[in-house]
Amino acid sequence: MRKKVVFIGAGGYAKSVLDSLDTQHFEFCGFIDSFKPVGTLHFGFPILAEAIEEFEARDQYAYFICIGNNDHRLDKFLRLKRLNCEIINVIDKSAIIASHTTLGVGVFVGKMAIINSGVTVGDNVIINTKALVEHGCRVGNHSNISTNTTLNGDVIVEDFCFVGSSSVITGQLRIGEGGIVGAGAVVIRNVDARTVVAGVPAKFIKEIQS
Numbered sequence: 330m331r332k333k334v335v336f337i338g339a340g341g342y343a344k345s346v347l348d349s350l351d352t353q354h355f356e357f358c359g360f361i362d363s364f365k366p367v368g369t370l371h372f373g374f375p376i377l378a379e380a381i382e383e384f385e386a387r388d389q390y391a392y393f394i395c396i397g398n399n400d401h402r403l404d405k406f407l408r409l410k411r412l413n414c415e416i417i418n419v420i421d422k423s424a425i426i427a428s429h430t431t432l433g434v435g436v437f438v439g440k441m442a443i444i445n446s447g448v449t450v451g452d453n454v455i456i457n458t459k460a461l462v463e464h465g466c467r468v469g470n471h472s473n474i475s476t477n478t479t480l481n482g483d484v485i486v487e488d489f490c491f492v493g494s495s496s497v498i499t500g501q502l503r504i505g506e507g508g509i510v511g512a513g514a515v516v517i518r519n520v521d522a523r524t525v526v527a528g529v530p531a532k533f534i535k536e537i538q539s
Contacts, residue, residue, distance in 0.1 A: 331352075331353070331354055331355055331356040332354065332355050332356065332391050332417075333355075333356050333358050333389060333390045333391070334350070334355045334356065334357050334358060334390060334391050334392065334393060334417060335357075335358055335359055335360065335361060335377060335384075335387075335390045335391075335392055335393075336357070336359075336360050336361070336392070336393055336394075336395045337360075337361050337362075337381065337392055337393070337394045337395060337396065337405045337409070338360070338361075338362060338394060338395035338396040338405070339360040339362040339364075339365055339371045339372075339376065339395070340362075340395065340396070340397075342395050342396065342397045343360065343372075343395035344372070345437075345439060345440075345457075345458070346393060346395045346419050346437055347372060347395075348421075349419050349420070349421035349422075349437070349438075349439060349440065350393075350419055351419075351420070351422070355391075355417070357374065358374070358375075358377070358390065359374045359375040359376065359377040360374060360375070360376050360377060361376075361377055361378045361379070361380065361381055361384055362376055362379070363379045363380060367379060380408075381405070381408055381409060381412060381414065382408070382412070387412065387414060388414075390414075390415075391414075391415040391416070391417045392409055392414050392415065392416050392417070393416065393417050393418075393419050393435065393437075394406060394409070394416070394435055394453065397455065397473060399471050399472065399473055399489050399490075399491060400489075402453055402471060403453065403471045403489075406435060406452070406453045406471070416434045416435040416453075417434075417435075418432060418434065418435065418436045418437070418438075419436075419437050419438070420436075420437075420438040421438060421439050421440045421441075421442070423440050423441050424438045424439065424440065424441065424442045424443070424444070424456075425441075425442075425443045425444070426438065426443075426444045427444060427445045427446040427447075427448070428446060429446045429447055430444055430445075430446065430447070430448045430449070430450070431448070431449045431450065432450045433450055433451045433452035433453070433454065433470065434452050434453070435452055435453040435454075436450055436452070436453070436454050436455075436456070437454070437455050437456065437457070438456045439455075439456065439457045439458040439459075439460070439476070440458045440459070441458065441459045442456050442457065442458065442459060442460045442461070442462075443460075443461045443462065444456065444462045445461075445462065445463050445464045445466075446464050446465075447464050447465045447466075448462050448463075448464070448465065448466045448467070448468070449466075449467045449468070450462075450467075450468045451468060451469045451470035451471070451472070451488065452470045452471070453470060453471045454468055454469075454470065454471065454472050454473070454474070455472070455473045455474060455475075456468070456474050457473070457474060457475050457476045457478075457494075458476045458477070459476055459477045460474045460475070460476065460477065460478045460479075460480075461478070461479045461480065462474065462480045463479075463480055463481050463482045463483075463484070463500070464482045464483070465482050465483040466480045466482070466483060466484045466485070466486070467484075467485045467486065468480075468486045469485075469486055469487040469488035469489070469490065469506070470488045470489070471488055471489050472486055472487075472488065472489060472490040472491070472492070473490070473491045473492065474486070474492050475491070475492055475493050475494040475495075475496070475512070476494045476495070477494055477495045478492050478493070478494065478495065478496050478497070478498075479496075479497045479498065480492070480498045481497070481498060481499050481500035481501075482500040482501065483500055483501045484498045484500065484501070484502050484503070484504070485502075485503040485504070486498075486503075486504045486508075487503070487504060487505055487506040487507075487508070487522070488506050488507070489506055489507045490504050490505075490506070490507065490508045490509070490510075491508075491509045491510070492504065492510045493509075493510055493511050493512035493513070493514065493527075494512045494513070495512060495513050496510050496511070496512060496513060496514040496515070496516065496531075497514070497515045497516065498510070498516045499515070499516060499517050502516060502517075502518065502519050502520075503519045503520070504516070504519075504520045505519070505520055505521045505522030505523070505524065506522040506523065507522055507523040507537060508520040508521070508522060508523065508524050508525075508526070509524070509525040509526070509537070510526055510527070510531065511525070511526065511527025511528070511531070511534070512527075513527075513529070514526060514527050514528055514529065514530075514531040515528075515529045515530050515531060516530070516531040517530045517531070518530075518531075523536060523537040523539075524536055524537065525537060
């Protein structure tokens with residue numbers, strides 16, 4: 330029997346996740362979203378509730394969070410955890426995941442993404458379309474590795490990071506907690522926590538204020 334699944338969030342990112350859902354094992358049933366009217370259809374599926382706390386049948390389903398923003402995704406992840414809801418991973422059938430890798434819960438691995446041997450991926454992480462995560466990398470919780478990004482060998486991406494599309498992180502570097510790498514950047518040195526870098530080579534742009 331297929332497991333019934335509900336998505337949290339019905340924005341553009343949900344389109345990619347829905348297309349990558351393994352329909353042999355999961356039956357998609359609808360969305361929970363605070364920006365669309367309950368009872369209306371989205372991609373042909375119903376909006377079931379505005380918030381997980383208002384979804385009376387929540388114990389009958391598993392969940393995936395379709396929200397790109399790290400902070401908002403974290404909020405929904407913690408809500409699901411408090412309610413003891415099951416959170417699944419969504420891995421596209423075209424993705425390549427090597428042996429000796431470890432994935433947390435709530436992980437999305439998009440089309441043609443590659444995760445090589447010895448990689449550890451934390452909880453609630455996005456590894457988006459065509460991203461390459463090379464051997465020995467570690468991607469922290471609630472981080473977003475965007476489309477066509479390359480993490481070379483033994484890179485450490487700490488929690489709450491955002492690595493922009495088509496950026497390249499050279500090997501054996503560290504992106505500190507909450508760090509942001511701009512799209513198309515080439516990172517050749519460590520990035521401090523809560524710091525934005527961009528450019529080729531990547532340079533300091535600003536600190537992120539609390």
